[in-house]
Amino acid sequence: MMKALAREGRWIAISLGITFAVLVLSILALRQNPLTVFGLLAERLLLKPYGLGQMLYKATTLIFTGLGCALAFRCGLFNIGAEGQLYAGAFLMAVVAPHLPLPMILLIPACLAIAALGGGLWGLVPGWLKAKRGAHEVITTMMMNFIALALTNYLISAHFHEPETIHTAELPVAAYLPQLPMESSAVNASLFVAIALAFAVHYFLWSTPLGFELRAVGSNPTAAKTSGVPVDMRIFLILVLSGCLSGLAGINFILGYKHYFEQGFASGAGFMGIAVALVAKNYPIGVIFSALLFAFLSQAGLTVQSVIPRELFEILQGLVILVVVICQNKYGGAE
Amino acid sequence: MITFLLQGLRISGPYVLAALAGVFSETGGVVNIALEGILLNGALAAVLAAYWTGSPWLGVLAGVLAGVAAAGIHAFAALRYKVDQVISGLAVNFLVAGLSRFLLKLVFNSTSNSARVEGLAPWAGVDPFLVLTVLIVIASHWTIKRTVFGLRLRAVGEHPRAAETLGIKVLRMRLWGVLISGALAGLGGAWLSLDQHQFTDAMSGGRGYIALAAVIIGKWTPLGAAAAALFFGFAEASQIILQTYGLRVPTQFVQMIPYALTLAAVAGLIGRSRPPAADGIPYSDEQD
Structure with a gap:
């Protein structure tokens, strides 16, 4: 399990990083404060x-x-x-x-x-x-x-x-x-x-x-x-x-x-x-x-x-799939 | 009778265009499940452009370009990064579904539909989309069967290694197949939304998948696929007509026709349906 995580860590980190960056940029483009959005997520969803x-x-x-x-x-x-x-x-x-x-x-x-x-x-x-x-x-x-x-x-x-x-x-x-x-x-x-x-x-x-x-x-x-x-x-x-x-x-x-x-x-x-x-x-x-x-x-x-419009997160779901499969192929290493 | 005919043609149009789109992509060896998303993207862009510029023809252009863009994402992932073609097609569908809802909310502040837009004015009483589609069916048949381009496209779909030996750039040919596919399905999407004078959420409604079924039943040929698409469109139209005469055939059974026929076709019950030999198999260009 831990070995698998170490092997897969690279593409997971890169694809999550890209998705996160896109999220932050989109929130800024919608003229909102990313920190407000993340605060809400922590307060109302995770906690x-x-x-x-x-x-x-x-x-x-x-x-x-x-x-x-x-x-x-x-x-x-x-x-x-x-x-x-x-x-x-x-x-x-x-x-x-x-x-x-x-x-x-x-x-x-x-x-x-x-x-x-x-x-x-x-x-x-x-x-x-x-x-x-x-x-x-x-x-x-x-x-x-x-x-x-x-x-x-x-x-x-x-x-x-x-x-x-x-x-x-x-x-x-x-x-x-x-x-x-x-x-x-x-x-x-x-x-x-x-x-x-x-x-x-x-x-x-x-x-x-x-x-x-x-x-x-x-x-x-x-x-x-x-x-x-x-x-x-x-x-x-x-x-x-x-x-x-x-x-x-x-x-x-x-x-x-x-x-x-x-x-x-x-x-x-x-x-x-x-x-x-x-x-x-x-x-x-x-x-x-x-x-x-x-x-x-x-x-x-x-x-x-x-x-922010919730539809933004629907786009992100599609984006995650695309980014992840590309990163798996590019950085995934051997099976 | 005439109304039925016109109704049938109107309903069939987007199916026919999407089915031809499927033929171009798969002839070159790229499975295109993204047709559903391409239709949707074309439909949305057509309405947005018509809404902003007031010109339905600019809407048609935007629909085609948006189709090419969506197909471009599919091609980028599938050809450049060798992502499994089914996966990248599905990803495009998810992406466009989200994007269209996002823009619907942002531009029209609605979760269901856009504002009304102007449709195309008829040419001497005939829907311009209909004229274009008839021309495109003929042109597609001619392109794939009679031109050097068509021969090369078929070659990279059947035996890419051999094609490359003959000096054909496999990935470039496949890219053309996918982009043409995007343009055609994008046009189909524009027809869908401009015909109804608005964009509604998820308005592609599975047509992209039915088009794939038409490709299979039409044995991966332009005329065959167009005929199958026409048949599905008329089945849908006949059910609407029957209902107005009080004959109730359950809608769901008519909806099932394309899918059941496709199962029969791939099971070899109505003649063997065989895809291009290298359909769906990623290709690595050695010089790449």
Whole structure:
């Protein structure tokens, strides 16, 4: 861990430095005092339980989708379908869970399993198309995203919405994940699930034989094939597992916050997961920190919008991606 | 019937231009997921310029230039720094989405839409965008299939190493492909916003991605991609017409058509769809 940090320190420092410089210059260009803005950020975001809680809440969703993307990228597959997988998992969980007469201790694990299953199913189609028909996963996962959005949209409006609303029925109280005591912020126990999962993915990829095989498929498929790895089956498995991880992202909103599925409830979190994984160089533990960075930028805009337009921070999110990937290529050193 | 035809053409226009944009970029071997952001940037710049100068034609020019600028960022990251093309395309989309909202707030003090601007005056009753687009479709086909430029562009997309051996500057050709792509999609964006006389937040609405689908279904050829884009545009228009006659086809199913067809196409169910051999693979110029 420390060795990794030392190796990666250079590009991290340079890209954060550039982003920070752009932020300061933009604030000056808007005729505001950067110190006022940073003061506000410290006071209302980092030191106030509510602000910090909202940031952690946003980071939670991003850790799940970031892990989903990172797992696939690590194994050489460019799965950009986290958005669709998130919606598939969340929707399946939201419509099935209210019909399960289970006590809390069973219901919550069941919900997690259903969400993972839904996301996995959405990863299964591109997995099959890749393994059996050679169809490129960038195209298939992107198409599956839009199909998921349109399909859940249709199913909600035609069948599953509560009268007078655009969301599904509420889940039974036994499925609620506890909120964390940070004023009225939305952060909840999903955060711990996400962090535990990051360590689990790390362990799986680097300390189990199957994880080693999956990474081998990514770094050198020909060599993997020669040494007897069933590459097609492994490709299929990678895309399904990656889908399962992104599918779990919905628990943050549904089990931990609003307790129902609503169209567009996590809009963009799947796409942002791609950025989260890339900035973390597809290291599962790194995903936690990278998710915190993007959650910070997103919450920072809301925090200081009385002084500068919050849209400035949306630009910064795009800029961070670009600056980081360029700096990784330029200063990143060997893998 | 005539209204349906005109409606269909109007809706298809930006799709067709963005699909041609995709063909130019990918023929040269650069995947262009940034089309969505390029459309959006073109749409925004067109309205801003038309608003400030009062001339919709300057708006069109600004839209094209803004498209080239957004494509330039993609090219800079993908060609100069060999960033993965999908990543740099996505980064451009994020960047433009933020930028457009920022300027919407700064210039029009709104989170949703700009002020109204003048659209293009019709030429003898025909939308100038339509005329331009028809000409561009023909010119694109001719350029890619019949000119030396087109041959070189195809060469660097199919086999860059061989092209370089023949003295073609691979990265420079790829840069041209991406910049032309930016100009075309920027024009598509200008059509989108000037047609509605205003810019609205996120108005590209996934059209860039549908255009990519059209490129695949059209088998990476200008005429094929334009035809696929036309088909998607008319599917959207027919759904609006059906609704006015009280026939309700769920919107969402019409929205899914391009995506489902694309899945079928890449799965080999409706003829094999094969990209340029070196599409998406970064190239290192040895003399660089």
